[in-house]
Amino acid sequence: MKKSMFMAALLMSLMFILAACGGGSAEDPTDESTEANTEGSETSSDEEASASGSVSGDGSSTVAPILELINEDFNAENPDVQVSIGVSGTGGGFEKFVAGETDFQNASREIKEEEITALEDAGIEYTEFKVANDGLTVAVNTENDFVDYLTFEELQTIYSGEATTWSDVRADFPDEEITAYAPDQSHGTHDFFKEAVMEDGDITAELNQDTNVISQSVTSDVNSIGFFGYNFYMVNEDNLKGVPVQGPDNDEPVEVTEETVMSYDYPLARPLFVYAKNESLESNESFMQFMEFTIDNASSAAEEAGYVALTEEEMQEQVDKLSEFQ
Amino acid sequence: MELINKEQVSKKLSGRLMVNKVMKFIFLLCTLVGLVVLATLLIDTILDGWRYLTVDFFTNFSSSRPDNAGIRGAIIGTLWLMATTAPIAIILSVGTALYLEEYAPKNKLVDFVKINISNLAGVPSVVFGLLGLTLFVRMAGLGNSVLAAALTMSLMILPVIVVASQEAIRSVPGSIREASIGMGATKWQTITRIILPASIPGIITGIILALSRAIGETAPLVIIGIPTILLFTPTGVLDTFSALPMQIFSWVKLPNPEFQSITAAAILVLLFILFLMNSVAIYIRNKYSKRF
Incomplete structure (x- = not known):
């Protein structure tokens, strides 16, 4: 009697672990399907180095909808690159960027003096990219x-x-x-x-x-x-x-x-920014790919998210800035 | 001489009955306030969100296009988080409770520890988030991974489980404890054969209630910096992830009004999971409560 109850209780506590395994196995088939997708895109595109790294960003909730759209389209082409973007706000995001935890930082304002100093102290070099215009x-x-x-x-x-x-x-x-x-x-x-x-x-x-x-x-x-x-x-x-x-x-x-x-x-028109960490642009191939994709698709994503696209001139500037890293 | 002054009683009786009726009415109102608010919330959420509870909603990742938005990443992330939190929290808290109740000497220091564990239960979850950020995310270098979040959540719910387990262990009658020792059993034998089997319903109830708190907790995850925009699920405890409450928190802030309904649908899923967990807790409590 006692024993059976103890077993029942044990089973209960195991329930959660089993639930996790359920979650784990539930994603297995999708892993296969994403692999299948990769093969498909490999043959269709000339990206030989189909990157499989990870990219992380954080920052403004204003910029996030644009990056979310870009990420969805990017993921369709590069399912093996794991992009994670947090939405801690511009200030909160910069803290993580300074701590070296993120590859890029979304900002709905220009970087502040004290943030520049903090980045210098941390030895982090960055490049500023405009992705859209917004009218407050x-x-x-x-x-x-x-x-x-x-x-x-x-x-x-x-x-x-x-x-x-x-x-x-x-x-x-x-x-x-x-x-x-x-x-x-x-x-x-x-x-x-x-x-x-x-x-x-x-x-x-x-x-x-x-x-x-x-x-x-x-x-x-x-x-x-x-x-x-x-x-x-x-x-x-x-x-x-x-x-x-x-x-x-x-x-x-x-x-x-x-x-x-x-x-x-x-x-009250203002640009919306993505600040990219130079070191990641140089060493992380997936991040370079992601940023290229971001700049190329910024305008359409900006409009879809309800913002205003960059002018062609501005767009060219961003492309030039990024090409310096290639 | 009569023992009861009937005149006096009949004079005051109607007044007493009146007070009784008024109090009954006031308490009924108190109960109704809570119920009505809960019902309004539930009905409003159900009306708003039920249309979005489709199969796609569970199989799609989050999206900024309302038609494609789903909770696959969030729900699998939440399961990972719970599956990692549960063992850590259970081992740590039941261990603590057993030590404090069975092994620890009775002195001022132990009393002090006990009081502080109860106090910890009242610490706001944001504070645990900050603790997790400095300790696990930054110092231990775990980043915003499942493990970092699970350790933070474990610390947060630890006091709740410890207190519940202590209560459960304490409620095992001293007589059977002494009987076991009297039969020559060691302390450990007494714990595994007598105390744990008898107290486990209470412990499990505490665990489930604590986990249901953890599953809906957002603040620590926000502080740790759990991303909300990601299109993959973790494959190990060191991967980053998203969670249901985070998804709700980020959807509700989006400008597109359609996302308010999608948020409602996600809330329904979370409420359902909570309901399920609480039902299990109640079932266990009722089934095994009358042991001694």
Whole structure:
């Protein structure tokens, strides 16, 4: 009696180990099928050194959708290369890049001074590649009919917390309380806005880690304002009102569109980056292949992910940069 | 003289009955709040996600194209994580519990250790993530592998299992323990033949509940830097992997609204696994609980 119970209990604890074996054997057939795929692609393409290494990256959640699309298409051609990409945010990703844990780093802003120093100290050389353009979009609720455009100064009064009502922003706006939403410090988008608009002053707003929460808050809250990447605006275009922005270099407010972002007339247009570790480019053949594929397909992936493609000129620059490593 | 003042009783009786009724109503409300919230969550998730629970959803890897998105990588990764966490956590915690209850001398130091193990159970999982990042990912050089994550998860659930096991071991009556020793059995013989068989239902229940906590835990994985974009499954404990809660966490942040429904589908899968694990725990508890 005691014995049978003990056995039953043992069986239970073994259950988990068995579950793992189940998982393991479940992937065996797929391993074979991927091998079969490789053979197919080997004959069809001239990649003799069908790489089978591993590539790892981390970084911005803004850039991640582009890289995920690229990775899917890359995987279809090179099923033996194991690419893993984390989404720790631009800042969090750079920490891993500095620690030498990743081959590449996605960033929705330019590398910071202190990150450059940290990389130098760690002896890590890197190359900056642009993969897409994004227009940081300022949006208000669709029922908001008074905001026709905002200048950088006006955005500054809103996001510094100086203005508590819309009438504080501009005299002819109604006397309604403003709720300002912004992505939190883990986002490169936060840093970019802080540098471009706030002149490095702190952003005082309801900060959120999840950009969807920001776009939903602006959708439901009549007197709110928020900002996020162009792709979040594109998928919610019907529920949000994009605000034309006038920067210090603009004569008049500019609406966020594909053209104004590509031409950088839109004052909050910004490039999205992939920072590649030089050493990996030189020594890791799979990574070189992956980066070539990334640059070649960046534009189509950027558009599919809801961003703006690089101009042909910019594209050529990236190709040239990469060819130096070949 | 009457023992009961009937007048007094009848005067206060209606008031007492009233209080009783009011309290009953308040407690019922308390229960309903939890139930209603749970039901709303479940119904909302089911309505949102059930359409996506197709065979493809289980056989496809994650994708940024909603039609192709699936949880194959995540679910196999989670199984790997659990299969590695379980043995580590079980051996460490049951060993600890046996030592503390059976072998350890009764002194202040041991009491101090016991109290601290209970305290560890309340440490936020993020802290364990940070510990895992410095200790296993960086210092031991395990990277963001299954093993590094499993060791972190094991440490996180260790106190829960230790406490549950201690309780179970303590509940074995002293009389049969003494009987065993009186028959000339050694401590180890008593443990394997008497104490463990008697306490194992409680231990297993603790293990399963702890593992169900680990399976849904996201924060430590985020801190360790488990990737969410990957199109392969691990082949060993040193490979990197993705896990269901990580997949949910990353999908929910995507702009495309269709991913909200796909997230709901993934949540349903996770809830189902949790439900299954908890059912097993309850079954074991009920089946073997009335031993002595």
